[in-house]
Amino acid sequence: MAKGILVDYEWCSGCHTCEMACTVELSHRGFPEGHCGVKLHEEGVYQIGEDKWTDINMPIFTDLCDQCAERMAQGEAEPTCVKHCQAHVLKYGDIADLAKDLAEKPKQVLYCLEK
Template sequence: MAKKPENGLLIDYEYCTGCFACQVACSQEHHWPAGMGGIQVLEIVQNLPKGKAYLNFLPFPTELCILCFPRTKKGLEPACVQHCMAGVITYGSLPDLAGELGKKPRMVLWSPR
Protein backbone atom coordinates (compact mmCIF):
# COMPACT_ATOMS: atom_id res chain seq x y z
CA MET A 1 0.00 0.00 0.00
CA ALA A 2 1.25 3.44 -0.89
CA LYS A 3 2.44 5.79 1.78
CA LYS A 4 -0.30 8.13 2.98
CA PRO A 5 0.00 11.62 1.54
CA GLU A 6 0.86 14.38 3.97
CA ASN A 7 1.24 17.52 1.91
CA GLY A 8 -0.53 19.09 -1.01
CA LEU A 9 -1.20 22.15 -3.11
CA LEU A 10 -4.20 24.40 -2.60
CA ILE A 11 -5.21 26.23 -5.76
CA ASP A 12 -7.35 29.34 -5.77
CA TYR A 13 -8.49 28.98 -9.37
CA GLU A 14 -10.61 32.11 -9.22
CA TYR A 15 -7.43 34.10 -9.74
CA CYS A 16 -5.30 31.82 -11.92
CA THR A 17 -4.66 33.92 -15.03
CA GLY A 18 -3.07 31.18 -17.15
CA CYS A 19 0.40 32.77 -17.13
CA PHE A 20 2.16 29.37 -17.12
CA ALA A 21 4.87 30.56 -14.72
CA CYS A 22 4.31 27.42 -12.62
CA GLN A 23 4.97 25.14 -15.59
CA VAL A 24 8.23 26.77 -16.58
CA ALA A 25 9.33 27.18 -12.95
CA CYS A 26 8.93 23.42 -12.54
CA SER A 27 10.78 22.66 -15.78
CA GLN A 28 13.66 24.88 -14.69
CA GLU A 29 13.81 23.49 -11.16
CA HIS A 30 13.75 19.85 -12.18
CA HIS A 31 15.34 20.11 -15.63
CA TRP A 32 12.35 18.71 -17.44
CA PRO A 33 12.42 18.90 -21.21
CA ALA A 34 9.69 20.85 -22.97
CA GLY A 35 6.39 19.00 -22.77
CA MET A 36 7.04 17.40 -19.40
CA GLY A 37 6.82 18.71 -15.90
CA GLY A 38 5.20 18.45 -12.53
CA ILE A 39 2.38 20.87 -13.17
CA GLN A 40 0.20 21.63 -16.13
CA VAL A 41 -2.21 24.51 -16.61
CA LEU A 42 -5.52 23.66 -18.25
CA GLU A 43 -7.70 26.19 -20.01
CA ILE A 44 -11.40 25.60 -19.42
CA VAL A 45 -13.95 27.61 -21.38
CA GLN A 46 -17.33 26.95 -19.83
CA ASN A 47 -20.52 27.47 -21.76
CA LEU A 48 -23.15 29.31 -19.74
CA PRO A 49 -26.79 29.95 -20.57
CA LYS A 50 -27.76 32.63 -23.13
CA GLY A 51 -24.67 32.08 -25.26
CA LYS A 52 -22.36 33.27 -22.52
CA ALA A 53 -19.06 31.76 -21.54
CA TYR A 54 -16.67 31.78 -18.62
CA LEU A 55 -12.90 31.38 -18.76
CA ASN A 56 -10.93 29.45 -16.18
CA PHE A 57 -7.40 28.22 -15.86
CA LEU A 58 -6.55 25.35 -13.58
CA PRO A 59 -3.05 24.23 -12.55
CA PHE A 60 -2.94 20.46 -12.21
CA PRO A 61 -0.04 18.60 -10.54
CA THR A 62 1.03 15.70 -12.76
CA GLU A 63 2.54 12.30 -12.05
CA LEU A 64 5.92 14.07 -12.03
CA CYS A 65 5.12 16.42 -9.13
CA ILE A 66 7.27 15.65 -6.11
CA LEU A 67 6.06 18.72 -4.23
CA CYS A 68 9.62 20.02 -4.60
CA PHE A 69 10.81 18.13 -1.54
CA PRO A 70 14.46 19.12 -2.14
CA ARG A 71 13.30 22.74 -1.82
CA THR A 72 10.81 22.35 0.99
CA LYS A 73 13.28 20.49 3.17
CA LYS A 74 15.50 23.56 2.90
CA GLY A 75 12.60 25.76 3.96
CA LEU A 76 11.91 27.07 0.48
CA GLU A 77 8.52 27.13 -1.20
CA PRO A 78 8.05 24.77 -4.16
CA ALA A 79 9.19 26.46 -7.39
CA CYS A 80 5.63 26.81 -8.70
CA VAL A 81 4.39 28.30 -5.44
CA GLN A 82 7.11 30.94 -5.26
CA HIS A 83 6.84 32.02 -8.89
CA CYS A 84 3.06 31.90 -9.42
CA MET A 85 2.39 35.40 -10.70
CA ALA A 86 -1.12 35.47 -9.23
CA GLY A 87 -0.10 33.87 -5.92
CA VAL A 88 -2.81 31.24 -6.20
CA ILE A 89 -0.83 28.13 -5.18
CA THR A 90 -0.31 27.36 -1.50
CA TYR A 91 1.84 24.49 -0.26
CA GLY A 92 1.25 22.92 3.11
CA SER A 93 0.01 19.96 5.10
CA LEU A 94 -3.27 18.54 3.87
CA PRO A 95 -5.19 19.17 7.11
CA ASP A 96 -4.01 22.82 7.19
CA LEU A 97 -4.90 23.35 3.56
CA ALA A 98 -8.26 21.65 4.04
CA GLY A 99 -8.96 24.30 6.66
CA GLU A 100 -8.08 27.03 4.16
CA LEU A 101 -10.25 25.41 1.55
CA GLY A 102 -13.44 26.43 3.34
CA LYS A 103 -12.54 30.11 3.48
CA LYS A 104 -13.61 31.08 -0.01
CA PRO A 105 -15.22 29.45 -3.05
CA ARG A 106 -13.49 28.42 -6.28
CA MET A 107 -10.65 26.51 -4.67
CA VAL A 108 -9.32 23.02 -5.15
CA LEU A 109 -6.98 20.99 -2.99
CA TRP A 110 -4.62 18.62 -4.75
CA SER A 111 -2.90 15.73 -3.11
CA PRO A 112 -0.37 14.68 -5.77
CA ARG A 113 0.78 11.09 -6.10
Protein backbone atom coordinates in the same frame (compact mmCIF):
# COMPACT_ATOMS: atom_id res chain seq x y z
CA MET B 1 1.99 15.83 8.60
CA ALA B 2 1.07 15.47 4.92
CA LYS B 3 1.64 18.51 2.72
CA GLY B 4 -0.33 19.69 -0.26
CA ILE B 5 -1.03 22.51 -2.68
CA LEU B 6 -4.28 24.47 -2.70
CA VAL B 7 -5.25 26.00 -6.04
CA ASP B 8 -7.63 28.97 -6.11
CA TYR B 9 -8.56 28.60 -9.76
CA GLU B 10 -11.09 31.44 -9.65
CA TRP B 11 -8.17 33.87 -9.89
CA CYS B 12 -5.72 31.91 -12.06
CA SER B 13 -4.77 34.16 -14.98
CA GLY B 14 -3.40 31.35 -17.15
CA CYS B 15 0.11 32.83 -17.27
CA HIS B 16 1.82 29.38 -17.30
CA THR B 17 4.47 30.57 -14.79
CA CYS B 18 3.85 27.47 -12.65
CA GLU B 19 4.64 25.25 -15.66
CA MET B 20 7.74 27.21 -16.58
CA ALA B 21 9.09 27.21 -13.03
CA CYS B 22 8.50 23.47 -12.72
CA THR B 23 10.07 22.73 -16.11
CA VAL B 24 13.22 24.60 -15.09
CA GLU B 25 13.31 22.82 -11.72
CA LEU B 26 12.90 19.37 -13.32
CA SER B 27 15.45 20.11 -16.07
CA HIS B 28 18.08 20.62 -13.32
CA ARG B 29 17.25 17.09 -12.18
CA GLY B 30 17.71 15.54 -15.62
CA PHE B 31 14.13 15.33 -16.86
CA PRO B 32 13.67 15.89 -20.60
CA GLU B 33 12.44 19.28 -21.77
CA GLY B 34 8.68 19.60 -21.70
CA HIS B 35 8.14 17.23 -18.79
CA CYS B 36 6.47 18.95 -15.92
CA GLY B 37 4.87 18.35 -12.53
CA VAL B 38 2.09 20.85 -13.26
CA LYS B 39 0.19 21.55 -16.47
CA LEU B 40 -2.25 24.36 -17.03
CA HIS B 41 -5.65 23.35 -18.38
CA GLU B 42 -7.30 26.24 -20.20
CA GLU B 43 -11.05 25.82 -20.46
CA GLY B 44 -11.37 29.12 -22.30
CA VAL B 45 -13.77 32.03 -22.20
CA TYR B 46 -17.47 31.28 -22.34
CA GLN B 47 -20.73 32.92 -21.39
CA ILE B 48 -22.75 31.83 -18.38
CA GLY B 49 -26.06 33.58 -18.03
CA GLU B 50 -27.10 36.67 -19.91
CA ASP B 51 -24.45 39.12 -18.68
CA LYS B 52 -21.69 36.99 -17.19
CA TRP B 53 -18.59 35.59 -18.83
CA THR B 54 -15.97 33.33 -17.30
CA ASP B 55 -12.45 32.24 -18.18
CA ILE B 56 -11.35 29.08 -16.40
CA ASN B 57 -7.67 28.19 -16.04
CA MET B 58 -6.78 25.24 -13.83
CA PRO B 59 -3.27 24.15 -12.82
CA ILE B 60 -3.32 20.35 -12.68
CA PHE B 61 -0.55 18.47 -10.90
CA THR B 62 0.94 15.34 -12.47
CA ASP B 63 2.71 12.31 -11.02
CA LEU B 64 6.03 14.05 -11.68
CA CYS B 65 5.24 16.53 -8.91
CA ASP B 66 7.04 15.64 -5.70
CA GLN B 67 6.42 19.09 -4.20
CA CYS B 68 10.03 19.95 -5.03
CA ALA B 69 11.33 17.47 -2.44
CA GLU B 70 14.98 18.16 -3.31
CA ARG B 71 14.43 21.92 -3.11
CA MET B 72 12.57 21.62 0.19
CA ALA B 73 15.32 19.43 1.65
CA GLN B 74 17.72 22.30 0.94
CA GLY B 75 15.66 24.61 3.14
CA GLU B 76 13.31 26.30 0.67
CA ALA B 77 9.94 27.29 2.15
CA GLU B 78 7.73 26.28 -0.78
CA PRO B 79 7.75 24.46 -4.12
CA THR B 80 8.95 26.48 -7.10
CA CYS B 81 5.48 26.68 -8.70
CA VAL B 82 4.08 28.30 -5.55
CA LYS B 83 7.03 30.67 -5.23
CA HIS B 84 6.74 31.91 -8.79
CA CYS B 85 2.93 32.04 -9.18
CA GLN B 86 2.28 35.61 -10.33
CA ALA B 87 -1.42 35.58 -9.40
CA HIS B 88 -0.72 34.04 -5.96
CA VAL B 89 -3.33 31.32 -6.50
CA LEU B 90 -1.15 28.45 -5.25
CA LYS B 91 -0.73 27.88 -1.53
CA TYR B 92 1.53 25.22 0.03
CA GLY B 93 1.11 23.80 3.51
CA ASP B 94 -0.24 21.12 5.79
CA ILE B 95 -3.24 19.30 4.31
CA ALA B 96 -5.34 19.93 7.46
CA ASP B 97 -4.73 23.69 7.29
CA LEU B 98 -5.35 23.84 3.54
CA ALA B 99 -8.57 21.83 3.96
CA LYS B 100 -9.87 24.56 6.29
CA ASP B 101 -9.10 27.18 3.64
CA LEU B 102 -10.79 25.00 1.03
CA ALA B 103 -13.97 24.80 3.11
CA GLU B 104 -14.18 28.59 3.32
CA LYS B 105 -14.18 29.40 -0.40
CA PRO B 106 -15.54 27.78 -3.57
CA LYS B 107 -13.57 27.37 -6.82
CA GLN B 108 -10.53 25.80 -5.20
CA VAL B 109 -8.90 22.38 -5.53
CA LEU B 110 -6.65 20.71 -2.96
CA TYR B 111 -3.89 18.37 -4.09
CA CYS B 112 -2.21 15.94 -1.71
CA LEU B 113 0.79 14.73 -3.65
CA GLU B 114 2.79 12.82 -1.07
CA LYS B 115 3.84 9.37 -2.15
